[in-house]
Amino acid sequence: MLSQKTFISKLNTDYFCRMSGIYIHIPFCSTKCHYCNFLSTVSLKYRKEVFEAIGKEIAMRKNYLGQKPIETIYFGGGTPSLLSKDELKTLLKRIFDHFEVVSGAEITLEANPDDVNRKISEDWLDIGINRLSIGTQAFNDDILRKLNRRHRADQSLQAVQFAFESGFRNMSIDLIYGIPGLTNSMWEAEIEVAANLPVSHISAYHLTVEAGTALENLIRRKKYPNLSEEAGVEQFEILMDKLESVGYEHYEISNFAQNGLYSKHNRSYWQNKPYLGIGPSAHSYDLEKREWNTSNLRTYFEAIDSGERDFESEVLSKTDFYNEFIMLGLRTSEGVDLKELEKRFADFKADFETKAEKYFQRGQMVFCEGSYRLSRSGKFFADAIAADFFQ
Numbered sequence: 001m002l003s004q005k006t007f008i009s010k011l012n013t014d015y016f017c018r019m020s021g022i023y024i025h026i027p028f029c030s031t032k033c034h035y036c037n038f039l040s041t042v043s044l045k046y047r048k049e050v051f052e053a054i055g056k057e058i059a060m061r062k063n064y065l066g067q068k069p070i071e072t073i074y075f076g077g078g079t080p081s082l083l084s085k086d087e088l089k090t091l092l093k094r095i096f097d098h099f100e101v102v103s104g105a106e107i108t109l110e111a112n113p114d115d116v117n118r119k120i121s122e123d124w125l126d127i128g129i130n131r132l133s134i135g136t137q138a139f140n141d142d143i144l145r146k147l148n149r150r151h152r153a154d155q156s157l158q159a160v161q162f163a164f165e166s167g168f169r170n171m172s173i174d175l176i177y178g179i180p181g182l183t184n185s186m187w188e189a190e191i192e193v194a195a196n197l198p199v200s201h202i203s204a205y206h207l208t209v210e211a212g213t214a215l216e217n218l219i220r221r222k223k224y225p226n227l228s229e230e231a232g233v234e235q236f237e238i239l240m241d242k243l244e245s246v247g248y249e250h251y252e253i254s255n256f257a258q259n260g261l262y263s264k265h266n267r268s269y270w271q272n273k274p275y276l277g278i279g280p281s282a283h284s285y286d287l288e289k290r291e292w293n294t295s296n297l298r299t300y301f302e303a304i305d306s307g308e309r310d311f312e313s314e315v316l317s318k319t320d321f322y323n324e325f326i327m328l329g330l331r332t333s334e335g336v337d338l339k340e341l342e343k344r345f346a347d348f349k350a351d352f353e354t355k356a357e358k359y360f361q362r363g364q365m366v367f368c369e370g371s372y373r374l375s376r377s378g379k380f381f382a383d384a385i386a387a388d389f390f391q
């Protein structure tokens, strides 16, 4: 068995030449969606301080990725489309001043539909944003109201159209299914609308009830029906059938792309590349350990102001790497590569194969072109199946 130090150094030899990405977390939203457990606040009390601290943190952590070139930059949140053109430009300039960003790097901005108009789309293109991820979520106003989204369906359609007319050719939209009240025929209609938009990427998530959210509270007080797993499975099948029939590639459990326009940034997480996360609650990974910034906005900017950072970290063990390798492999279309499993995790191979046999029997897993993959019926249960393989 390799010692952890030898194991990590071997891992680094394998992966250290890779490029990396930067994630910027903007923790503000205009309203709070019922299901949301991301770090975001509707209070703008510390907006200025947090924005300035994010700029400082970029400079402060210029060596975190060890001079590796940056191939993706991702503004997520929260609602980064609340930032002005000048604010986004300032943060991008900071990044370009302190990191080597490759030519043609993917630069994504998450945008709320009602923040998108023709002028701002042109501004975003002008400052270098070349990919938009628009939080449409649904094309039905009743469903949007149930989720407490602040936009309406026609604003989503307009947002995509404005961005397309302005010149965006790499756009993603989000959809949510498994929502109480969303029937299969309504869901089919939603996918139909999505498939006819000039976008190349669709992220579709099953609604989940996260602890501490308004949704959890509403369900507990019986003001909102509980979710049905059966309906979720049916709607996931409808999603796969419909999107694959119009040329979308199902490359990750929740992600579909046309013409190879994957989310390079999210893919780099699944491919075990290092990344730097800037802003409150943002996570970073340098191939050995994970770090995550404090989620408290005030603590975040006060620490940065004094030249420090408030964060926690953990060194990943061989078991952590294995669990992650399984989780990411099973969620992606590449699957768990047998040769990679033998090379990096020989100690766990026998256990993996015993468990895999169980899922073969159930028809939830297949072995194809040298890798273990989830079958169509296994995909909906990807997280639970992966957890069963964990050490």
Ligand code: SF4
Residues within 6 Å of the ligand: 028, 029, 031, 032, 033, 036, 037, 038, 040, 077, 078, 079, 112, 135
């Ligand atoms: S817009 Fe996104 S981050 Fe903001 S509250 Fe809604 S789900 Fe959460």
